[in-house]
Amino acid sequence: xxxxVLLFLSVLCVSDVQxxxxxxxxxxxxxxxxxxxxxxxxxLDVKRLKSGKARVYMGGGxxxxxxxxxxxxxxxxxRIDREVLCGETSPCALHFQLILENPMELFRxxxxxxxxxxxxxxxxxxxxxxEISESAxxxxxxxxxxxxxxxxxxxxxxxxxxxxxxxxVLKLENQADGxxxxxxxxxxxxxxxxxxxxxxxxxxxDGGEPQMSGxxxxxxxxxxxxxxxxxxxxSLYSAKIQENAPKGTKITTVSASDKDIGSHGDVSYLISPxxxxxxxxxxxxxxxxxxxxxxEIDYEKANVYQIDVEVVDSGGLxxxxxxxxxxxxxxxxxxxxxxxxxxESIQEDSPTNTVIAMLSVNDPDSENNGNxxxxxxxxxxxxxxxxxxxxxxxxxxxxxxxxxxxxxNITVTCSDEGVPSLSSSVTLTLQISDVNDNPPVFERSSYxxxxxxxxxxxxxxxxxxxxxxxxNQNARVSYILEDSSVNGVPxxxxxxxxxxxxxxxxxxxxxxxxxxxxxxxxxxxDGGSPPLSSNVTVKILIQDQNDNPPQVLYPVQSGxxxxxxxxxxxxxxxxxxxxxxxxxxxxxxxxxxSYKLQKATDRALFEVGLQNGEIRTIRQVTDKDAVKQxxxxxxxxxxxxxxxxxxxVNVAVADSFPEVLSEFTDFPHDKEYNDNxxxxxxxxxxxxxxxxxxCLVVIISVKIYRWRQSRILYQSNLPVIPYYPPRYSDTLGxxxxxxxxxxxxxxxxxxxxxxxxxxxxxxxxxxIMDPSSTGTMQRIQNEKSILDEPDSPLx
Ligand SMILES: *[C@@H]1O[C@H](CO)[C@@H](O)[C@H](O)[C@H]1NC(C)=O
Ligand SMILES: *[C@@H]1O[C@H](CO)[C@@H](O)[C@H](O)[C@H]1NC(C)=O
Numbered sequence: 001x002x003x004x005v006l007l008f009l010s011v012l013c014v015s016d017v018q019x020x021x022x023x024x025x026x027x028x029x030x031x032x033x034x035x036x037x038x039x040x041x042x043x044l045d046v047k048r049l050k051s052g053k054a055r056v057y058m059g060g061g062x063x064x065x066x067x068x069x070x071x072x073x074x075x076x077x078x079r080i081d082r083e084v085l086c087g088e089t090s091p092c093a094l095h096f097q098l099i100l101e102n103p104m105e106l107f108r109x110x111x112x113x114x115x116x117x118x119x120x121x122x123x124x125x126x127x128x129x130x131e132i133s134e135s136a137x138x139x140x141x142x143x144x145x146x147x148x149x150x151x152x153x154x155x156x157x158x159x160x161x162x163x164x165x166x167x168x169v170l171k172l173e174n175q176a177d178g179x180x181x182x183x184x185x186x187x188x189x190x191x192x193x194x195x196x197x198x199x200x201x202x203x204x205x206d207g208g209e210p211q212m213s214g215x216x217x218x219x220x221x222x223x224x225x226x227x228x229x230x231x232x233x234x235s236l237y238s239a240k241i242q243e244n245a246p247k248g249t250k251i252t253t254v255s256a257s258d259k260d261i262g263s264h265g266d267v268s269y270l271i272s273p274x275x276x277x278x279x280x281x282x283x284x285x286x287x288x289x290x291x292x293x294x295x296e297i298d299y300e301k302a303n304v305y306q307i308d309v310e311v312v313d314s315g316g317l318x319x320x321x322x323x324x325x326x327x328x329x330x331x332x333x334x335x336x337x338x339x340x341x342x343x344e345s346i347q348e349d350s351p352t353n354t355v356i357a358m359l360s361v362n363d364p365d366s367e368n369n370g371n372x373x374x375x376x377x378x379x380x381x382x383x384x385x386x387x388x389x390x391x392x393x394x395x396x397x398x399x400x401x402x403x404x405x406x407x408x409n410i411t412v413t414c415s416d417e418g419v420p421s422l423s424s425s426v427t428l429t430l431q432i433s434d435v436n437d438n439p440p441v442f443e444r445s446s447y448x449x450x451x452x453x454x455x456x457x458x459x460x461x462x463x464x465x466x467x468x469x470x471x472n473q474n475a476r477v478s479y480i481l482e483d484s485s486v487n488g489v490p491x492x493x494x495x496x497x498x499x500x501x502x503x504x505x506x507x508x509x510x511x512x513x514x515x516x517x518x519x520x521x522x523x524x525x526d527g528g529s530p531p532l533s534s535n536v537t538v539k540i541l542i543q544d545q546n547d548n549p550p551q552v553l554y555p556v557q558s559g560x561x562x563x564x565x566x567x568x569x570x571x572x573x574x575x576x577x578x579x580x581x582x583x584x585x586x587x588x589x590x591x592x593x594s595y596k597l598q599k600a601t602d603r604a605l606f607e608v609g610l611q612n613g614e615i616r617t618i619r620q621v622t623d624k625d626a627v628k629q630x631x632x633x634x635x636x637x638x639x640x641x642x643x644x645x646x647x648x649v650n651v652a653v654a655d656s657f658p659e660v661l662s663e664f665t666d667f668p669h670d671k672e673y674n675d676n677x678x679x680x681x682x683x684x685x686x687x688x689x690x691x692x693x694x695c696l697v698v699i700i701s702v703k704i705y706r707w708r709q710s711r712i713l714y715q716s717n718l719p720v721i722p723y724y725p726p727r728y729s730d731t732l733g734x735x736x737x738x739x740x741x742x743x744x745x746x747x748x749x750x751x752x753x754x755x756x757x758x759x760x761x762x763x764x765x766x767x768i769m770d771p772s773s774t775g776t777m778q779r780i781q782n783e784k785s786i787l788d789e790p791d792s793p794l795x
Contacts, residue, residue: 019042019106019107019108020107020108020109021036021041021042021107021108021110022111022112023035023036023074023109023110023111024111024114025076025080025112025113026114026115026116027080027081027082027083027115027116027118028079028080028081028082028116028118029076029080031075031076031077031078032075033075034073034074034075035073035075035111036073036074036111037071037073038067038072038073038074038098038107038109039072039073040072044072044100046069046070046071046072049067049069049072049100050069051102052100052101052102052105053100053102054069054098054099054100054101055067055098056096056097056098056099056109057096057097057099058094058096058097063077063078064076064078064079064080064094065094067098074111080113081118082113082115082116083115083118083119083150083151085113086113088152090115091112091114092112092113092114092115093111093112093113094110094112094113095108095109096108096109096111097109115151115153115155116155116208117151117154117155117206117209117210117211117212118151119149119151119206119212120149120206120212120213120214121149121157121204121205121206121212121213121214122147122149122204122214123145123148123202123204123214123215123216124145124148125216127216127217127218127219128144128145128202128216128217128218128219129218129219129220130142130218130219130220130221131220131221131223132190132220132221132222132223133190133222133223133225134189134191134193134222134224134225134227135225135227136186136189136190137186137189138186138187139186139187140185140186141171141183141184141185141186142185142186143182143183143184144170144182144183144216145182146180146181146182146204147160147204147214147216149204149206151206154207154208154209155207156206156207157204157205158205158206158207159204159205160172160182160202160203160204161202161203161205162200162201162218163201163203166198167186167187167188167220168184168185168186168187168220169184169185169187170183170185170202171183171184171185184200190220190222191222192222192223192224192225192260193228193259193260195222196222197220197221197222198219198220199219199220200217200219201215201216201217201218202216202217203215204216224260224261224262224264225264226260226264226313226314226315226317227260228258228259228260228265228317229258229313229317229319230256230257230258230265230267230311230312230313230317230318231256231258231319232254232255232256232309232311232319232320232321233254233256233257234321235322236321236323237252237254237321237322237324238323238324238325239251239252239291239323239324239325240325240326240327240328241293241297241325241326241327241328242297242327242328242330243297243298243299243327243328243329243330243332244298244332245293246293247293247294247296248292248293248294250290250291250293251291251293251323251325252290252291252323252325253288253289253291254284254289254291254309254321254323255289256269256289256319258313260315263314264313264314264315265313266314267312267313268287268311269284269285269286269287269289269310269311270286270310270312271284271309271310272307272308272309272310272320274308275306275307278307280294281294281295281297281305282294282295282305282307282325289311291307291309291323291325297327298327299327299328299329299330299332299365300364300365303326303327303329303366304324304325305325306322306323306324307322307323307324307325308321308322309321309323329365329366329370330365330369331365331368331416331420331421331422332365332422333364333365333369333370333422334416334422334423334424335361335362335372335374335414335416335422335423335424336361336362336363336364336424337361337412337414337424337425337426338359338360338361338362339357339358339359339426339428340357340359340360340391341357341358342357342358342394342428343356343357344429344430344431345430345431345432345433346400346430346431346432346433347432347433347435348400348401348403348432348433348434348435348437349435350399351396351399352395352396352398352399353395353396353397354395354396355393355394356382356396356410356430357393357410358391358393358394359374359391359392359393359394359412359426360390360391360392361374361390361391361392361414362390363416365418368417368419369416369417369418370416371416371417372390372414372415372417373415373416373417374414375412375414376410376412376413377410377411380408381396381397381398381400382394382397382408383397384412394410394412394428401432402432402433402434402470402471403437403438403469403470405432406431406432406434407429407430407431407432408429408432409427410427410428410430411426411427412425412426412428413425434470434471434472434474434475435470436474436526436529436530436531436532437470438468438469438470438474438475438532439468439524439526439532439533440467440468440477440524440532440533440534441467441469441524441534442464442465442466442524442534443464443465443466443467445536446536446537446538446539447462447464447536447537447538448538448539448540448541449462449504449540449541450540450541450542450543451506451510451540451541451543452542452543452545453510453511453513453543453544453545453547454509454511455506455510456509457507457508457509458505458506458507459505459506460504460505460506461495461504461505461506461540463501463502463503463504464479464497464502464504464524464536464538465502466502466524466534466536468524468526468532470526470528473526473527473528474526474527475526475527476526476527477502477524477525478499478500478524478525478526478527479497479498479499479500479501479502479523479524480497480499480522480523480525481495481496481497481520481521481522481523482520482521482522482523482535484520486520487515491518491520493508494506494507494518494520494540495507495520495540497522502522504540510542511542512542512543512545512586512587513585513586515542516541516542517539517540517542518539519537519538519540520538520540521535521536521537521538522535522538523535524536544586544587544588544590545586545590546589546590546639546640546642547586548586548643549584549637549643549644550582550583550584550636550637550643550645551583551585551645552647553581553582554578554579554581555578555580555647555649557647557648564651564652565577565578565615565649565650565652566651566652566654567621567651567652567653567654569621569622569623569625569654570621572617573619573620574617574618575616575617576614576615576616577615577616577617577649578614578615578649578651579612579614579615580595580608580613580614580615580633580649582595582613582647584637584643586637586639589638589639589640590637590639591638592637593613593635593636593637593638594610594635594636594637594638595608595609595610595611595612595613595633595634595635596608596610596633596634596636597631597632597633598632598633598646599630599631600629600631600632601626601628601629601630601631602625602626602629604619605619605621605629606618606629606651608631613633613635615631615633615649615651621653625653626653627652627653627654628650628652629650629652629653630648630649630650630651631649631650632647632648632649633646633647633648633649634646635647
């Protein structure tokens, strides 16, 4: 198609009669390409060309185009570059001649070379570098070199483009010489911090078909200015620290960044001066931003700290942040116990659940470290209960007994629930005050005490003692003798009890022979209100003393009168002469009697049985032995010291009474007159009067009874036996008498009927000489004896 157009153009050009033909071809056609059918266009025959030795003449020029004589066409012989051939000249044409010989002919040929886009625009330097401060203002211009394109017209340089277009745009400015100035204009501020290096591509584009382009790399290094403030990584930091943490503990590290570089990016940290009071608590490392504890941290003073921190760069730009330091509690506080109120003492009969103290407990620690439980020992009768939170009440758990424990130390221990747990305790001392709830108690359930007879009145016998478990007045015991009677006599006439001491005194002197024991009650009463009391039985046993000498019952010691035992001269050895009978009203050893021969006319003739008092002969009586034998027997009891009595036994060794009588008339009276003569005189008068009256009565009685009874018994009331002991029998068997003896002293008025005898001793011959001990009596008796003598019965 294009070839056809070109061909048409060249035909139009072959209008010169001279023979001129023009062709138009594009540059850069391949060798051998046909430029034009010149033979035809010149109206020549191919033979002519041959014959004419047609040739192309191009002056001195290179043979770009040759002639093909065979075909009669012009062909490309060498590459034709329009830009080399013509440069910027336009139009560009090759002018040559076609020369023929035979005939010589000359034809002009002009071949116009048309431009094709075979050159791309290009830059001298492949790259360009700029260093631009990031603070460069908008509109700043940066000159760029222009591109060059050898092609012309549309194929020449048409336009530029710059990518990316973020910061810069291109500006083309026409200059006076018609050339254009290419500039790069800053349209958006640079930021080193976002893009430190910008790489741009400048492209120059021609208008050919196809379009061609050339590029240049532009490198922009953005230079830093201090345009960025430092910035903390977080607007709020939080950290935790234990209370009591040691100084120097690192709490946290804050960090800020500054996008600037170099000195513009150097930052230092500080705690905001508005929180100056924190300076003694915390320190910040200005370089590293490490926050360090330098004070003492106490949860109970502050449990959170807000530290305002600032960061400054060298240019003075700054930022601030906040660090919240939470203090974690450590169980470092013991519970505090306060006694709200308490009783110093309570009565022992206080009911259960009596409140004795109220406590308040407080632990400044938090959570478990501050949760407190209080308790007391479980072996004391109290309990503790919480009423309100933090308040405890102490109660009695049972009724108390002062006698078991009069004082309690109640230790309340409060512990928190921390790990490890802390505790504290307080001790309350509670006194239990006394109530009179215990009666006095005697040390023994009954008492027995001994007192030896013949005591001095007022003698203290012994002491009863009662104890009272109560206290003070309630335990002050008084002793009271309870009213009772002993043998019909009030006991108070026997004994008295000392109210304070419980000492029992004898009020009188006791005689064992009259009273051997008695008992009474002593009451012990305390001083309480009302008082309590108890009683005890006290038995007093009176002990025998050897205060009674033995008393000889037989032979009767009758003072002046002589009673003699008859021993026949024919009596054998061992003949029982008589038996000394004695009693002792004392008891026991004091009444154990022994008999000894103290004096004898002839010691070789008689002996006395040590135990039984029997007087026996120990050898045959001979005619040489005196009729009148006098034995002194001593009766001793076994008391300590022993007491004794002596008795004189007259023994008549004779076969007949007259013999005896003659011997005994001159018996000396060895009874002595009493000193108390006056008494005896009065007594004698009374007795004589009494006897006189008695005699009268007796005589009358005798007269009355004589006709009725064949014998007359006259019972003497004379005190022959001065004392008749209340107890004759000796139950111990150690006494002198085996049986109860009933002694009768008889006087016969009728010798024939006389029946007088002396118990056992009466088995022997008895001679009553004088039963009286007084002179007066003796006289009377003597008269009687004389009266009776002629008929004195002798069995
Ligand atoms: C109570 O404590 C006091 C003082 O520590 C002490 O004297 C007393 O004996 C204690 N009482 C009891 C019953 O433990
Ligand atoms: C002594 O006490 C008992 C109880 O211990 C009582 O039965 C008795 O009546 C009391 N006797 C006197 C005399 O008070």
